[in-house]
Amino acid sequence: VFIVPHSHNDPGWIKTVEKYFLEQTQHILNNVVDALSVDPTKKFIWAEMSYLSMWWDGASPDRKQKLKTIVKNGQLEIVTGGWVMNDEANTHYFAMIDQLIEGMEWLKHTLGVTPRSGWAIDPFGHTPTMAYILKLMNFDNMLIQRVHYSVKKYLAKEKSLEFRWRQTWDQSSHTDMTCHMMPFYSYDVPHTCGPDPKICCQIARWQIQLSWKVPPVAITDSNVEVKAKTLLDQYRKKSKLFKSDTLLVILGDDFRYSAMKELSDQYTNYARIISYINSHPQLNAHMQFGTLSEYFDAMKNEIGGATNLPALSGDFFTYADREDHYWSGYYTSRPYHKMQERVLESHLRGAELLFALALPKVKWSQDGESFSRELYPLLVQARRNLGLFQHHDGITGTAKDHVVVDYGNKLMQSVMDSKKIMSFSAHILLSEMPSYDPKTTVLNFDEVFQGQNQPPQPTVIKLESEQRPVKVVLYNSLDYDRTGVVRLIVTSPSVVVMTENRNVIPSQTNPIWSDQVEPRTDRFELVFLSTVPAIGLAVYTMWEDNSVEDSTHATVHFINPPAGFGKRTRSKFQLDNGMLRAVTTVRDNMKTKLALDFAMYSSRQAKDKSGAYLFLPSGPAEPHTPDTYRPLVRIIRGPVMSSVHVLLPNVLHKVSLYTGTGAGTQSLGLHVTNDVDVRTGADNKELAMRLTSGISSGDKFFSDLNGFQIQPRTTYSKLPLQANFYPMPTMAFIQDDKSRLTLMTAQPLGAASLKSGELEVILDRRLMQDDNRGVGQGVKD
Numbered sequence: 205v206f207i208v209p210h211s212h213n214d215p216g217w218i219k220t221v222e223k224y225f226l227e228q229t230q231h232i233l234n235n236v237v238d239a240l241s242v243d244p245t246k247k248f249i250w251a252e253m254s255y256l257s258m259w260w261d262g263a264s265p266d267r268k269q270k271l272k273t274i275v276k277n278g279q280l281e282i283v284t285g286g287w288v289m290n291d292e293a294n295t296h297y298f299a300m301i302d303q304l305i306e307g308m309e310w311l312k313h314t315l316g317v318t319p320r321s322g323w324a325i326d327p328f329g330h331t332p333t334m335a336y337i338l339k340l341m342n343f344d345n346m347l348i349q350r351v352h353y354s355v356k357k358y359l360a361k362e363k364s365l366e367f368r369w370r371q372t373w374d375q376s377s378h379t380d381m382t383c384h385m386m387p388f389y390s391y392d393v394p395h396t397c398g399p400d401p402k403i404c405c406q407i408a409r410w411q412i413q414l415s416w417k418v419p420p421v422a423i424t425d426s427n428v429e430v431k432a433k434t435l436l437d438q439y440r441k442k443s444k445l446f447k448s449d450t451l452l453v454i455l456g457d458d459f460r461y462s463a464m465k466e467l468s469d470q471y472t473n474y475a476r477i478i479s480y481i482n483s484h485p486q487l488n489a490h491m492q493f494g495t496l497s498e499y500f501d502a503m504k505n506e507i508g509g510a511t512n513l514p515a516l517s518g519d520f521f522t523y524a525d526r527e528d529h530y531w532s533g534y535y536t537s538r539p540y541h542k543m544q545e546r547v548l549e550s551h552l553r554g555a556e557l558l559f560a561l562a563l564p565k566v567k568w569s570q571d572g573e574s575f576s577r578e579l580y581p582l583l584v585q586a587r588r589n590l591g592l593f594q595h596h597d598g599i600t601g602t603a604k605d606h607v608v609v610d611y612g613n614k615l616m617q618s619v620m621d622s623k624k625i626m627s628f629s630a631h632i633l634l635s636e637m638p639s640y641d642p643k644t645t646v647l648n649f650d651e652v653f654q655g656q657n658q659p660p661q662p663t664v665i666k667l668e669s670e671q672r673p674v675k676v677v678l679y680n681s682l683d684y685d686r687t688g689v690v691r692l693i694v695t696s697p698s699v700v701v702m703t704e705n706r707n708v709i710p711s712q713t714n715p716i717w718s719d720q721v722e723p724r725t726d727r728f729e730l731v732f733l734s735t736v737p738a739i740g741l742a743v744y745t746m747w748e749d750n751s752v753e754d755s756t757h758a759t760v761h762f763i764n765p766p767a768g769f770g771k772r773t774r775s776k777f778q779l780d781n782g783m784l785r786a787v788t789t790v791r792d793n794m795k796t797k798l799a800l801d802f803a804m805y806s807s808r809q810a811k812d813k814s815g816a817y818l819f820l821p822s823g824p825a826e827p828h829t830p831d832t833y834r835p836l837v838r839i840i841r842g843p844v845m846s847s848v849h850v851l852l853p854n855v856l857h858k859v860s861l862y863t864g865t866g867a868g869t870q871s872l873g874l875h876v877t878n879d880v881d882v883r884t885g886a887d888n889k890e891l892a893m894r895l896t897s898g899i900s901s902g903d904k905f906f907s908d909l910n911g912f913q914i915q916p917r918t919t920y921s922k923l924p925l926q927a928n929f930y931p932m933p934t935m936a937f938i939q940d941d942k943s944r945l946t947l948m949t950a951q952p953l954g955a956a957s958l959k960s961g962e963l964e965v966i967l968d969r970r971l972m973q974d975d976n977r978g979v980g981q982g983v984k985d
């Protein structure tokens with residue numbers, strides 16, 4: 205029996221990461237370091253490098269040395285070693301890897317160790333992408349906990365809670381990862397010693413759980429026999445669920461051991477039990493403090509290696525912890541911040557590349573040193589802010605409001621910093637005499653943020669005559685040439701756009717709306733086709749010219765009821781209340797039924813209602829607006845693109861089509877933008893966008909895992925509606941023999957295919973109450 209003490213420290217949840225550190229985590233780490241360095245039999249594991257690096261920065265030289273010693277001699281094992289314990293549903297693999305690198309790089313530089321075992325006790329469902337990434341990072345083992353209770357029950361019956369996690373696309377065993385799934389409800393003490401929480405809770409000093417009404421007691425000479433035997437009985441029952449007799453018993457909970465007494469009491473109690481059991485051979489058990497890897501090594505040794513474990517493929521979504529409480533709400537909670545996270549990912553990568561290209565050019569100039577010294581720390585901070593948000597209460601949208609604001613400010617700051625780095629780097633790359641002067645703005649940004657929860661405002665480009673042209677620099681951070689439509693806000697509707705080779709290219713100006721029907725006269729949206737080379741910059745020149753052809757000005761129609769639309773485009777619409785009803789692909793002239801509608805789910809009226817984590821709908825969604833509702837519809841047509849805007853309650857729905865093949869991959873699909881605001885008239889409601897097609901998809905659909913792989917899904921009508929929702933980090937699709945309908949998304953959201961031919965996605969949710977999973981509030985931002 206391996207007793208593995210741990211403390212689960214969320215980098216932000218009820219408190220911000222900084223406040224947790226000041227009030228709890230720094231004391232926990234101080235206590236652990238002090239306790240372990242005086243007794244070599246004591247062990248501990250630690251997972252979050254965000255906290256450990258904060259602690260390191262403020263620790264005394266003596267404590268730093270102690271930490272190094274207990275890590276080096278194996279008493280303190282660093283598990284996973286990521287910046288945080290990342291969410292596994294909403295995260296993109298780029299950011300998962302980024303946060304792992306950030307933590308492990310710190311660890312390697314500071315303590316000189318590389319972790320071997322993964323530790324994910326709190327993420328709300330688990331992805332095989334994590335197993336794959338850890339495998340490629342040379343990990344030997346991983347542990348997971350939050351898995352649907354029925355799946356746990358089944359695997360326990362089969363003695364298959366320990367398995368080789370196999371990628372669905374790799375039937376060879378090359379990417380198999382040894383995985384331990386914890387068998388019970390939680391990672392806290394009542395649920396980790398064995399099947400009976402009433403017995404397990406008695407051994408934890410802090411665990412005065414009223415629900416079990418059995419307060420813990422100190423272990424003394426007079427009660428040690430009874431306590432040890434009772435506990436051993438739980439261990440025996442637990443070990444029956446596994447193939448091996450080696451047993452893992454973890455010992456801790458959220459933010460435990462901030463008081464030294466708690467930690468020393470806990471160690472002392474267990475030391476007495478350990479001593480009793482080990483000195484009574486007739487009990488036929490051996491017990492010790494251990495680390496996670498020590499457990500895995502012993503377990504694998506006993507069964508003759510991990511190859512003797514069964515192989516298992518697939519993911520562990522959607523998680524339910526009891527009854528019909530499926531955790532499918534957090535796939536959508538706080539969608540604005542989920543989107544901002546994707547924006548930071550792309551900006552960070554763009555900034556890293558451009559900085560790396562600019563650095564050699566400026567390095568030997570007199571400004572080279574300050575370019576690196578001032579901008580590189582901003583890159584590091586951006587990686588850490590992105591890493592922090594991957595935490596299972598960050599991107600999940602399950603933290604308290606003030607913590608969400610803190611995450612939001614960190615994301616926004618790093619997006620702005622990344623823009624700054626790109627701006628200075630681009631300037632250096634475009635200059636013949638490279639220089640860096642942080643005080644002068646050489647290139648303005650394309651957009652400016654007003655607040656952490658508001659869409660950025662695009663910069664308005666003031667156009668003048670050909671004698672005073674404006675230059676715009678476009679940057680493509682992808683490793684292939686990119687062709688697409690660029691949108692800018694300008695002060696004139698009559699614009700000439702010219703490439704570096706002095707070719708005038710097709711462009712179009714669209715209205716910007718001052719209210720529902722009135723276009724502004726002082727600013728316009730300029731759209732034009734651009735091609736930017738792989739990891740390259742392109743400079744476009746533009747000016748105002750009132751003699752340009754009127755055909756570059758988009759035409760606008762208001763319809764209600766609307767008429768047909770879209771002669772130039774690759775696809776055709778039929779309109780009913782402005783909503784999409786069919787698509788014709790021009791290439792083969794195939795007309796397909798494809799209706800787009802909005803629907804509202806209501807939270808159920810029962811005691812348990814939807815919240816940040818849970819989706820508990822009262823029943824199927826109702827149409828968002830009645831059939832008779834006639835929204836204002838704007839139709840904007842031009843040579844480059846055409847759009848339909850539908851002004852519905854809670855959502856401004858825009859669909860755009862790009863003309864011909866000039867827009868590259870943008871020409872291949874419909875572009876849907878929904879500006880959603882559920883702050884009024886949507887209390888305890890969730891807004892869904894539903895696509896209804898003629899595709900015979902049956903009960904099957906597909907959604908991605910972490911933007912890395914596709915997972916087939918089956919919709920089960922016997923399961924509650926909320927069980928059939930899955931994370932959609934980047935895409936979902938349905939298909940039959942003839943067609944495939946793919947929905948790609950700018951941010952992670954929850955998606956489902958509840959009926960054959962349907963695909964739906966939850967856009968936003970407003971929930972007025974807590975759902976009893978700890979955050980203690982609703983989702984009302």
Ligand SMILES: [Zn+2]
Nearest residue numbers: 212214326596
């Ligand atoms: Zn947690």
